[in-house]
Amino acid sequence: MNAALTLIARDVRRGYAGGGAGLVCGFFLLAVVLFPFAIGPDRAVLARIGAGAIWVAALLAALLPVERLVAPDCESGWFDQICVHGLSLPLVMALRIAGHWLAFAPPLMLAALVAGALFGLDGLGMARVEAGLLLGTPGLAALAVATGALTAGLRTAGGLAGLLLLPLALPLLIFGAGSGDMGALKLLAAVSLMLVAGAPWIAAAAIRSVRD
Amino acid sequence: MILALSQLACARGGRLLFTHLSLTLAAGEAAVVTGPNGIGKSSLLRLAAGLIAPFEGGVTRSARMALMTEDLALDTERRLGEALLFWTRLDGLAAAGERVARALETVGLARLADVPVRLLSTGQRRRACLARVLAAEAPLWLLDEPGNGLDGEGVAMLERAIARHRETGGAVLLTTHQPLAVPGAVILPLAERVPV
Numbered sequence: 001m002n003a004a005l006t007l008i009a010r011d012v013r014r015g016y017a018g019g020g021a022g023l024v025c026g027f028f029l030l031a032v033v034l035f036p037f038a039i040g041p042d043r044a045v046l047a048r049i050g051a052g053a054i055w056v057a058a059l060l061a062a063l064l065p066v067e068r069l070v071a072p073d074c075e076s077g078w079f080d081q082i083c084v085h086g087l088s089l090p091l092v093m094a095l096r097i098a099g100h101w102l103a104f105a106p107p108l109m110l111a112a113l114v115a116g117a118l119f120g121l122d123g124l125g126m127a128r129v130e131a132g133l134l135l136g137t138p139g140l141a142a143l144a145v146a147t148g149a150l151t152a153g154l155r156t157a158g159g160l161a162g163l164l165l166l167p168l169a170l171p172l173l174i175f176g177a178g179s180g181d182m183g184a185l186k187l188l189a190a191v192s193l194m195l196v197a198g199a200p201w202i203a204a205a206a207i208r209s210v211r212d
Numbered sequence: 213m214i215l216a217l218s219q220l221a222c223a224r225g226g227r228l229l230f231t232h233l234s235l236t237l238a239a240g241e242a243a244v245v246t247g248p249n250g251i252g253k254s255s256l257l258r259l260a261a262g263l264i265a266p267f268e269g270g271v272t273r274s275a276r277m278a279l280m281t282e283d284l285a286l287d288t289e290r291r292l293g294e295a296l297l298f299w300t301r302l303d304g305l306a307a308a309g310e311r312v313a314r315a316l317e318t319v320g321l322a323r324l325a326d327v328p329v330r331l332l333s334t335g336q337r338r339r340a341c342l343a344r345v346l347a348a349e350a351p352l353w354l355l356d357e358p359g360n361g362l363d364g365e366g367v368a369m370l371e372r373a374i375a376r377h378r379e380t381g382g383a384v385l386l387t388t389h390q391p392l393a394v395p396g397a398v399i400l401p402l403a404e405r406v407p408v
Binding site for chain 2: 002003006007010014017018076077078080081083084085086087211212
């Protein structure tokens, strides 16, 4: 239990270090602000596309930390030491997902309140978006960690991360943007759970192949 | 017996590096693996640590181990003491802070405990890696080229640390291409084991 907390604390600290969480939130808000410029100031239209725009911005913002989630630890031999300490790699990656989520999701959900106000979402609409983000961001964090592991050590990791993560995140986007409907929320939770359950194994396998 | 390598064969990148390598290390014993670059010294250590699978043969360990490689594996933005404390806390053993302080004292880095790892020199980083091994207080040490980057005083400190570890019942498997004083150690000249 102490080892788990130590690992999560390290990942949370690294997530916030150097303004990492602030950068994600800043990018998210900037991406959200672009929509009214492109679509126009019609409040009814903006309120209608608000949830979808927030989710698109969230997906794009999720790409930012991918390159530093796993690759630096692969390069520094950190995972070798983890294995020498007898810790299970899938468990360590599950904890990394938890740590990344703690550093990524709460600031994003706070920034989403500002984004919702920009789009003129009412209280109910905002609550639905926040509920969607609460359910969907664990899946997004899992995808980011798995993508970071799959692209670790590749020279074109940044571009590949986008090509891998965005298509796989489509179900989250579809059900997240439609989170006004209870059925969509349930499906969003199911997809998120599936990603959280599978990503640690994928990430661990990818790291093993890099280490070998 | 702390470590037993039985009829090990190692293949890397489609190339057979060595075969039929057997070794047993009990408490107080040490083995020094020598040989030219690329012959498989580091691979042998990674096999012993369980980081890679052998082509043939088996590895048996009966105790906790600590590994020192060329890689730093420390968070460079953190202070040295905190970076080492992370690894000792993972072991879940008591008095992690005291163990780190003792290890830093032994390797001569106690005064740099509050300095960020990124500011350490190459030699100081090697000493930091050795401090992690010391702080782990594991019976089995696996050291890959531990003398690299160390000055004369650093090498002497390393030799003293190895000797003290063996006196207290530890075992050491190390690779080196430079002379290291490890009295009574088994010498494994890896080059002779490569099949033609």
